[in-house]
Amino acid sequence: MKKHVLFLLLVSILPYSYVWAQDVLFNNPIAEKRADPWIEKTEDGTYYLIATVPEYDRIVIRKAQTINDLKNAHEKTVWTKHTSGVMSHHIWAPELHRIEGKWYIYFAAGEAENIWNIRMWVLSNDAEDPMEGDWTEEGQIKTSRSSFSLDATTFGHQGKRYLIWAQNLEGMEGTALLMSEMDSPTSISGPEIVLTRPEFNWERIKYNVNEGPAVIKRNGRIFMTYSASATNHNYCMGLLWIDEDDDIMDPSNWHKSPGPVFYSNEAFQRYGPGHSCFTTTSDGISDVLIYHARSYKEIEGHELDDPNRATRARIFKWTESGFPDFRQNEDDNISQ
Numbered sequence: 001m002k003k004h005v006l007f008l009l010l011v012s013i014l015p016y017s018y019v020w021a022q023d024v025l026f027n028n029p030i031a032e033k034r035a036d037p038w039i040e041k042t043e044d045g046t047y048y049l050i051a052t053v054p055e056y057d058r059i060v061i062r063k064a065q066t067i068n069d070l071k072n073a074h075e076k077t078v079w080t081k082h083t084s085g086v087m088s089h090h091i092w093a094p095e096l097h098r099i100e101g102k103w104y105i106y107f108a109a110g111e112a113e114n115i116w117n118i119r120m121w122v123l124s125n126d127a128e129d130p131m132e133g134d135w136t137e138e139g140q141i142k143t144s145r146s147s148f149s150l151d152a153t154t155f156g157h158q159g160k161r162y163l164i165w166a167q168n169l170e171g172m173e174g175t176a177l178l179m180s181e182m183d184s185p186t187s188i189s190g191p192e193i194v195l196t197r198p199e200f201n202w203e204r205i206k207y208n209v210n211e212g213p214a215v216i217k218r219n220g221r222i223f224m225t226y227s228a229s230a231t232n233h234n235y236c237m238g239l240l241w242i243d244e245d246d247d248i249m250d251p252s253n254w255h256k257s258p259g260p261v262f263y264s265n266e267a268f269q270r271y272g273p274g275h276s277c278f279t280t281t282s283d284g285i286s287d288v289l290i291y292h293a294r295s296y297k298e299i300e301g302h303e304l305d306d307p308n309r310a311t312r313a314r315i316f317k318w319t320e321s322g323f324p325d326f327r328q329n330e331d332d333n334i335s336q
Contacts, residue, residue, distance in 0.1 A: 025333050026067060026068060026312070026313040026314065026332055026333055027068045027071055028310075028312045028313060028314075028332050028333070029071075029310035029311055029312050030049070030067060030068070030070050030071055030290075030310075030311045030312060030313050031049060031051060031062070031070060031071065031310065031311040032308075032310050033053070033054050033307045033308060033309070033310065034049070034051035034052070034053065034292070034309075034310065034311045035051060035052040035054070035275065035292045035309035035310075035311075036051055036052040036092065036093040036094075036151075036212065036275045036292060036309075037049060037050075037051040037275070037277065037290050037291065037292055037311040038050050038051065038094065038095040038096055038277045038290070039067075039070075039277055039279045039290050040096045040097065040098060040279075041279045041280065042098065045065060045282060046063055046064075046065060047063060047064055047065070047066070047067055047069075047070055047279070048061055048062070048063045048096055048130060048131075049061065049062050049063070049064075049070050049073075049311065050094045050095065050096045050105070051094070051292075051311055052091070052092050052093055052094070053091075054307030054309075056081075056089070056090050056091050056092065057080065057081050057091055058077050058079065058080045058081060058091060059077070059078055059079040059080075059091060059094045059105060059107060059123075060075050060076065060077050060078065061075070061076055061078055061096065061130055061131050062074060062075040062076070063129075063131060065282070066282055067279070067281075067282075067288065067313050076131050078105075078123075078125075078130070078131065078135050079105070079123055079135050081109065082112075083112070084111075084112050084113065085111060085112070085113070086109065086111055086119070086121075086140070087109040087111075087121055087137075088109070088110070088111055088112040089109065089110040089111055089112045089115045090108070090109060090110035090115055090116075090118055091107060091108075091109050092107065092108040092109070092118070092150055092151075093107060093108055093150060093151050093212070093275065094106065094107040095107070095152065095153055095154075095277075096130060097154055097185075099154070099161070099185045100185070102124060102125070102126055102185070103124065103125040103126075103127070103130040104122055104123065104124050104125075104138075104154075104185050104186070105122065105123040105124075105125075105130075105135070106120065106121075106122055106141070106152040106153070106154065107120070107121055107122075107123070107152075108120055108121070108149070108150030108151065108152075109121055116148065117148075118148050118149065118150050119140050119141075119149055119150075120140065120141040120143075120149050120150060120152045120165060121137070121138075121139065121140055121141070122137075122138040122139065122140075122141060122185070122186045123135045123136060123137060123138060124136050124138050124185075124186070138186045139186065141163070141165075141186065141187060141188065142187070142188075143165075143167065143178070143180075143188065143192060144190065144192055145167060145168075145169070145170070145192075147167060147168040147169070147170075148167065148168040148175070149165055149166065149167040149168070150165065150166055150167075150175075150211065151165055151166040151211045151212050151213065151275075152164070152165040153165070153213050153214060153215065154182065154185070155215040157217075157222065157244070157248060160181055160182075161181070161182040161185070162179055162180065162181055162182060162248070163179065163180055163181075163182050163188050164177060164178070164179045164195065164213040164215070164224070165177070165178055165179075165213070166178075166209075166210060166211035166212070166213070169194070169197070172197065172208070173207075173208050174197075174198050174204075174207055174208025174209050174210075175198075175208070175209055175210055175211050176194050176195075176196065176197035176198070176210055177194070177195045177196050177197075177210045177211070177213055177226055178192050178193065178194055178195065179192070179193050179195055179248075179249070180192045180193070181249070191249070193249055193250075193251050194251060195224070195240060195251060195254055196210050196226065196238070196240060196254075196256055197210060198210050198228065200258060200259070202228060202229065202234075202236060202238075202259065202260050202263075203228035203229060203238065204228075204229065205229040205230060205234040206229060206230035206232070206234065207229065207230045209227070209228050209229055209230065210226050210227075210228055210238070211226065211227050211228075211275075212225075212226055212227035212274060212275035212276070213225070213226045214226075214276050214277045214278060215278075216278040216287070216324070217244065218287075218318065218322065218324075219318065219322030219323075220243060220244055220245075220322070221241050221242065221243055221244055221322065222241065222242050222244055222248065223239060223240070223241045223323075223324060224239070224240040224241070225237050225238070225239055225261070225262075225276050226238050226239075226240070227274035227275050227276075228260065228274075230303060231272060231274075231303045231304065231309070232271075232272055232299055232303040233264045233271040233272050233294070233297045233299075234264075234272065235264075235272035235273065235274040235275075236260040236262060236263035236264070236272075236273065236274060237260060237261055237262040237263070237273065237274050237276060237291075237326070238256070238257055238260055238261065239256070239257040239261045239324070240254050240255065240256050240257075241254070241255050241323075242254045242255065261324070261326055261328075262274075262276075262289075262291075262326040262328055263328065264293075264297070265328065265329065266297070267329075268330075268331045268332070269295045269296070270293050270295075270312075270332075271293055271294045271295070271296060271297050272292075272293055272294055272309070273291050273292070273293040273312075274291060274292065274293075275291065275292055276289055276290060276291040277289075277290045277291075278290070281315075286315050287315070287316055287317075287318075287324075288313055288314065288315060288316070289313070289314050289315075289316045289326060290311065290312070290313050291311075291312055291314075292309040292310060292311055292312065293309065293310065293312055294306070294308050294309055294310070295308070295310070296308075312332055313332065314326075314327065314332040314333075315327075
């Protein structure tokens, strides 16, 4: 994998190209006690928010016509964990995707009898509105390795669909990010490549973690954010990228930032930002980062038992060199 040490320098010194259609002020947090957020914006401009609940026992969705309106939108439980066996514990990081006219939810789940036996699962729904209709359990997304796996996301590129997920690999502690082509929305066809594994100090604080991938295409490149380290104030975002015409299944074509691109900032009471996704403002012009964070640093007990990771939204910008700038030293809200 190519590591461009100059990347962070370029991001910090090159001039910016801004396009603003309106003043944008987000009423953060968008959703209290909602971690690992994912927003799907439909063609008619409806925003659907899905996220992890702190009880880790169900999957909920809310919808609104603006990002701010998600804050007070009705929330519906669309699926509840099993009482035993698979999909009965640690219901984590659901993602909602519209693929070929059908809705899919990708999520991770453990077992009541073995809570860390976490694997990836899929639900589907034929309804026009994912808050209506019936959700069908499509089963597990099976990989070549039978090990701890979670945080599946999917994207299309040049007529093919791909899955990226986090998984424990043989001979390593923690999780790496893998990718494979999909032969259907519910299964992968292989081969499975490793995109990144925890190698830098900022990816290895308390736990060795690469997880929570999210993809955005801009400026002739595919960018992928991911999250690293424990889910306390050390949680942060890294970045991978590749030229869109390169072979994305060749790991050597992917580049990795040697430092985090978004991380805690005490000045704005933003601690442990991560597990992001991307959407746009209602007019479709400005790009928006959706992520979770806490408003305080000190946590009593284990970080996974703390319920106060909240969903937030912020405009981000693009440099003249075509890279995202997540505005590390600015507050979430912008008034231009």
